[in-house]
Structures are given as C-alpha cells and as structure tokens.
Amino acid sequence: MQDSNLNIIIKTLPGLEKVLAREVRQLGGREVEEIRRGISCRGDLGFVYKCNLWLRSALRVLVELNRFKLRDENHLYKMVRNIPWEQYFEVNKTIAVDATVFSDRFRNSLFVAQKTKDAICDRFRDLEDKRPSVDLQNPDIRINIHIQKHICTVSLDSSGASLHKRGYRVEVDKAPLSEVLAAGILGLIDYQGKGPLIDPMCGSGTFLTEAALYASNIPVNVFRKKFSFQHWMQHDTELYQTIFDAALAKENQELPKLLGYDIDPKILAKARRNIKNALMDEVIKVQKRNFINWPEEAEIPAGATLIMNPPYDLKLEADIPELYEGIGNTLKNYFPDCTAWIFTASLEGLKHIGLKPTKKIPLKNANLDSWLVRYDLYEGSKKHRE
Numbered sequence: 001m002q003d004s005n006l007n008i009i010i011k012t013l014p015g016l017e018k019v020l021a022r023e024v025r026q027l028g029g030r031e032v033e034e035i036r037r038g039i040s041c042r043g044d045l046g047f048v049y050k051c052n053l054w055l056r057s058a059l060r061v062l063v064e065l066n067r068f069k070l071r072d073e074n075h076l077y078k079m080v081r082n083i084p085w086e087q088y089f090e091v092n093k094t095i096a097v098d099a100t101v102f103s104d105r106f107r108n109s110l111f112v113a114q115k116t117k118d119a120i121c122d123r124f125r126d127l128e129d130k131r132p133s134v135d136l137q138n139p140d141i142r143i144n145i146h147i148q149k150h151i152c153t154v155s156l157d158s159s160g161a162s163l164h165k166r167g168y169r170v171e172v173d174k175a176p177l178s179e180v181l182a183a184g185i186l187g188l189i190d191y192q193g194k195g196p197l198i199d200p201m202c203g204s205g206t207f208l209t210e211a212a213l214y215a216s217n218i219p220v221n222v223f224r225k226k227f228s229f230q231h232w233m234q235h236d237t238e239l240y241q242t243i244f245d246a247a248l249a250k251e252n253q254e255l256p257k258l259l260g261y262d263i264d265p266k267i268l269a270k271a272r273r274n275i276k277n278a279l280m281d282e283v284i285k286v287q288k289r290n291f292i293n294w295p296e297e298a299e300i301p302a303g304a305t306l307i308m309n310p311p312y313d314l315k316l317e318a319d320i321p322e323l324y325e326g327i328g329n330t331l332k333n334y335f336p337d338c339t340a341w342i343f344t345a346s347l348e349g350l351k352h353i354g355l356k357p358t359k360k361i362p363l364k365n366a367n368l369d370s371w372l373v374r375y376d377l378y379e380g381s382k383k384h385r386e
C-alpha cells in the first residue's frame with residue numbers, strides 16, 4: 001500500500017465508463033483504461049483518497065492485491081490464504097466479501113465469497129488464534145473478488161458503502177435517481193457548471209444538487225463520514241487531512257442559476273431538506289410548478305439547459321402518453337434556444353414528445369433499459385414526429 005504504483009480499479013454504472021475515465025484523468029490517474037463497468041488506472045494511496053472524495057461517477061474504488069489464473073476452488077482458497085491480510089487490517093475488524101463471477105467454471109458468486117471469507121479467516125486463526133467477524137451490512141473492511149473467465153482479481157475496497165451514498169440526501173420520494181447516475185448523466189451531457197440549468201421535474205433534487213457540487217468545485221463526497229480505507233493499517237490520517245483541506249480550498253464561488261420545479265409540494269419539501277444538507281440552499285431555487293401547464297409570464301434564463309427525469313411507468317401513476325405530449329408542447333412553446341435532455345425508461349413516452357431528438361444514449365436505471373435523449377429547441381420549433 002506504500003507503493004506509488006498501485007493497481008486501482010474504479011467501478012461505475014453501465015454507460016458511464018467514458019465519463020469516469022475523463023474524471024480520473026483530470027484527477028491525475030495514470031494509465032487509465034476503460035473496462036466493463038469501470039476503469040483501471042495506477043496511482044498511490046493519496047490518489048485513492050482523492051478518488052473517493054472527488055469522483056462523481058464512481059461507485060467504489062478498489063486496490064488490487066493479487067491477480068492470477070484460477071484453476072479450481074482449492075486453488076482459489078490457497079491463493080487467497082497466501083495474501084498477507086494481517087498486514088492490511090487487524091483481526092478485530094469486521095469484514096464482508098463481494099464476489100462477481102463471469103465464468104463457466106465458477107457460476108456461484110455466493111460460493112466464491114464464502115470460500116474467500118474462509119481462506120481469510122483461516123489465515124488469521126492460524127496466526128493469531130482469532131478470526132475477524134463477518135458483518136454483511138456495515139463491515140469495516142470490504143474485500144472484492146472478481147472472476148472473469150479464468151482470471152481472478154482480489155482487491156481491497158477502499159470505499160466501503162457505495163459512493164452514491166454522498167451523505168447529503170436523507171429524504172427521497174418516488175423513484176429517486178442514484179446520485180452516481182445523476183452525476184454521470186451531467187457528465188454525458190457535458191455540463192460544465194457554467195450556464196443555467198433547469199430540472200422541471202426535480203423530485204428529491206438529485207440533478208440540481210450534483211450540478212451545484214460540480215459547479216462549486218466541491219468534492220462530491222465531502223459530507224461522507226465513513227470510508228473503508230479509514231480501517232486499513234496503512235491509512236495515513238495526516239495525508240488524508242491534507243488532501244481533504246486542499247480540496248476544500250478549491251471552491252468556486254461564482255455559480256450559475258440552478259432552478260428546480262415539481263408538481264408535488266411534499267416532494268419539494270424533501271428536495272429542500274436535501275439541498276440544505278448539501279449547503280446549496282443559497283444556490284438552488286426550487287418551487288411548485290406543473291410543467292405541462294407552464295405559466296406564460298415565467299422568465300426563462302437565456303440558453304438554459306433542461307434536464308428532466310419524468311415519471312416513466314405506471315407505478316408512478318401517470319398517464320404516460322398525455323404527460324409526454326404535454327412535455328413536448330411546453331418545450332416547443334416556452335423554451336426557444338434551449339437544449340432539453342430527457343432521461344426516461346419509457347419508450348412509449350418518448351414517442352409522444354413530438355420533437356425530433358438529436359441524440360439518444362442508451363443507459364440503465366437500476367435494471368431498467370433507459371434512454372437519455374437530447375432535443376435542440378429553437379424559436380418556432382416545428383413539431384416533428386420521430
């Protein structure tokens with residue numbers, strides 16, 4: 001772990017690999033390469049701290065301990081047991097093992113996780129006559145094991161709980177977006193933190209809060225209290241504090257207009273609490289408004305970007321065709337010279353927007369196939385059918 005050339009693997013959601021790679025390069029990662037649902041790169045322990053604090057589109061940051069050609073389950077046990085775990089954490093720490101398996105020979109990730117846990121515990125028992133306890137919900141130490149065909153990678157997870165748990169969002173309502181997905185979408189639309197941004201169906205305020213943190217140049221995980229690396233023997237509290245303080249000193253005070261609306265006042269109350277937790281209540285303004293009944297007199301900041309995640313299925317109790325047709329009409333009638341991005345899992349809904357999309361990016365929202373669709377609006381936008 002004192003190595004300045006650690007192999008680091010950073011995980012993300014499908015479709016966000018390029019956004020993550022760009023973030024990692026900007027942060028100073030070396031030898032950045034895209035992999036399935038993540039990137040690999042090299043850096044030192046300080047860089048691992050920076051990744052956890054700064055990366056908006058990352059789910060977790062892993063430090064590779066060993067990579068080998070895997071023969072069978074006994075080989076797995078032996079190779080895991082050979083890793084000097086006692087050099088990374090003390091026996092009194094709680095542990096959990098996450099396993100992902102893409103292999104014909106090993107199909108059962110639970111079995112792989114169990115075997116790995118046994119090998120670690122047996123090593124500690126031999127050396128210290130004690131073994132770490134397992135805590136699946138909230139462990140101090142997370143171990144990650146990844147099997148791709150016959151290649152096995154064993155890593156320590158420096159993040160612990162997924163990095164979408166920023167620490168600011170305490171209130172959610174119907175179908176909130178993952179913070180990582182929201183931040184990744186802002187990356188995909190190339191939001192630079194400069195021009196005005198409007199989310200007319202803001203729900204719990206995720207897009208707006210992520211945009212405000214980005215525009216302020218504040219590390220997105222500044223509010224988070226816990227990372228797994230704090231339990232590592234190699235954890236350097238002084239180095240971490242220096243990196244944390246230096247990150248805060250980069251704050252940008254000149255912020256664009258960030259406006260949110262929602263039809264539901266109860267949801268807006270929750271959004272306001274989240275926004276306040278993120279210390280962005282001076283920056284983001286939200287108010288009740290029905291997007292498909294947009295007031296004639298409402299002022300639209302010139303050149304605004306709209307980003308919205310309308311209700312997309314019956315669970316959200318909306319008449320999808322009518323709602324999306326209304327969205328299209330409001331965009332067409334009230335937002336000339338703006339760019340609108342709609343993120344939705346409803347292909348049916350998109351058919352009713354009635355405007356010609358200029359880009360369509362496939363993504364996933366949890367397990368749902370979804371699309372991020374761009375509409376370039378101009379004075380007198382004509383109604384185009386897809």
Ligand SMILES: C[S@@+](CC[C@H](N)C(=O)[O-])C[C@H]1O[C@@H](n2cnc3c(N)ncnc32)[C@H](O)[C@@H]1O
Pocket residue numbers: 173174175176177178200201202203204205206207261262263264267289290291292309310311312
């Ligand atoms: C899928 S949720 C948005 C979730 C949001 N992106 C978040 O991260 O919490 C859809 C939101 O659209 C709102 N909504 C539905 N119809 C609306 C309308 N006509 N005008 C404004 N908001 C509307 C709902 O109240 C709900 O909060």
